[in-house]
Amino acid sequence: xxxxxxxxxxxxxxxxxxxxxxxxxxxxxxxxxxxxxxxxxxxxxxxxxxxxxxxxxxxxxxxxxxxxxxxxxxxxxxxxxxxxxxxxxxxxxxxxxxxxxxxxxxxxxxxxxxxxxxxxxxxxxxxxxxxxxxxxxxxxxxxxxxxxxxxxxxxxxxxxxxxxxxxxxxxxxxxxxxxxxxxxxxxxxxxxxxxxxxxxxxxxxxxxxxxxxxxxxxxxxxxxxxxxxxxxxxxxxxxxxxxxxxxxxxxxxxxxxxxxxxxxxxxxxxxxxxxxxxxxxxxxxxxxxxxxxxx
Numbered sequence: 698x699x700x701x702x703x704x705x706x707x708x709x710x711x712x713x714x715x716x717x718x719x720x721x722x723x724x725x726x727x728x729x730x731x732x733x734x735x736x737x738x739x740x741x742x743x744x745x746x747x748x749x750x751x752x753x754x755x756x757x758x759x760x761x762x763x764x765x766x767x768x769x770x771x772x773x774x775x776x777x778x779x780x781x782x783x784x785x786x787x788x789x790x791x792x793x794x795x796x797x798x799x800x801x802x803x804x805x806x807x808x809x810x811x812x813x814x815x816x817x818x819x820x821x822x823x824x825x826x827x828x829x830x831x832x833x834x835x836x837x838x839x840x841x842x843x844x845x846x847x848x849x850x851x852x853x854x855x856x857x858x859x860x861x862x863x864x865x866x867x868x869x870x871x872x873x874x875x876x877x878x879x880x881x882x883x884x885x886x887x888x889x890x891x892x893x894x895x896x897x898x899x900x901x902x903x904x905x906x907x908x909x910x911x912x913x914x915x916x917x918x919x920x921x922x923x924x925x926x927x928x929x930x931x932x933x934x935x936x937x938x939x940x941x942x943x944x945x946x947x948x949x950x951x952x953x954x955x956x957x958x959x960x961x962x963x964x965x966x967x968x969x970x971x972x973x974x975x976x977x978x979x980x981x982x983x984x985x986x987x988x989x990x991x992x
Contacts, residue, residue: 726781729959730990731756732761733888733967734978735787736773737761743776750780752987758785758863758888758967761818767792767800775806779813785863785888785967786845788818789831798836815863817845819893823851824916832858843884847920860884863918865969866911868941869957871924876962886965887958892945893970893982900945903973905934908942943966948989955990 732754736742749757757780759770764784764956787797797814804812814837819827828844828851835842844855846862852875861884864875876885890907894900911917912931921931921938930938934939944954955966968986970979 716856725785726755727884727886727965728755728991729965730754730955731757731758731886731965731967732983733760733969734770736978737763737765738769738772740979742769742908743773745980746773746777746780748978748980749759749983750777752983753991754780754983754987756781756783756965756967758783758815758886760969761786761788761791767796770800770812771804774804774811775975779811780811783813783817783843783863783886785865786815786817788820789816790818790820792808794831794834794836801837801841813860814839814842815845816842817858825854828854829858843886846875847916848923849878856880856883861886861964863888866890866908866917866920866942868924869961872958872961884965885963886967887963888967888969889955889958890943891951891955891968891970891986892943892972893947893948893951893979894983895950897945900943901936901939903971904939904943904945906973907971908934908939946985951986952989978980 717730727900732749734745734757736746736759746757754992757773759782761784764787770782770784801812801814816828816831819825819831832842839858840860843861843863844859845864846852846855847864847867850863856879861876861879863886865888867887872885872887879885890904892900892903894903895910912921916932926938944951955968958966968990970982972979972982
């Protein structure tokens with residue numbers, strides 16, 4: 698998957714979209730729904746990636762925190778055949794641009810089109826300037842890198858210097874804002890929490906535990922405020938905030954919630970399935986959701 702020969706003019710999502718125009722080549726074939734999860738190079742992780750591919754998911758977004766190193770990307774691509782791997786995200790304070798470029802070049806020679814570098818994690822002062830300098834150094838094509846952009850300045854940088862944005866913990870209303878900031882021809886992939894649980898109290902408790910950490914991160918706290926969640930909301934995580942940031946219920950309920958992002962302007966939604974249990978990959982949940990999400 699190289700640079701486009703022609704940009705595709707984006708149109709709002711419909712359940713049965715018309716085929717692309719003749720001669721129009723999309724930059725990223727991620728499909729409407731993919732998976733966001735943390736994997737390493739262990740046999741269990743490799744098997745999970747193989748299971749996701751067998752179920753028909755077109756892409757896995759690799760959570761940056763659990764990623765032990767760039768070798769894991771190579772190992773996961775080597776263990777699978779066609780599924781695309783995107784880092785969601787690589788923290789630029791941890792991974793030098795030269796190392797990311799070398800990994801990209803090696804994978805492009807053996808498995809072309811299957812790796813896209815998702816970047817972020819510019820913690821501390823002047824994050825936009827730090828990311829800008831990193832992107833200028835990074836020898837990876839513009840259309841094969843995305844940013845974990847939340848705020849307006851990061852979205853502007855994503856529009857100017859990358860293929861698009863990969864925000865997390867945003868509402869469909871904010872997806873519409875992000876689409877407007879990016880313009881019609883940039884990738885907008887949203888990571889959204891999913892709990893396959895119909896009991897409201899149980900589902901919200903699982904989601905609340907995961908969300909509770911993020912208001913302590915300045916960038917996410919600012920993002921929540923932009924979305925209308927007050928400091929009190931961030932401290933208490935009331936039901937309306939949890940419900941806005943999480944899709945829970947039956948597979949059909951979850952698809953309906955996720956589809957709101959597509960209607961609002963997202964090209965792709967990566968499901969971040971949480972179960973309240975740390976460790977095992979949620980393969981059973983991926984399997985239960987696949988017939989609904991991938992048809």
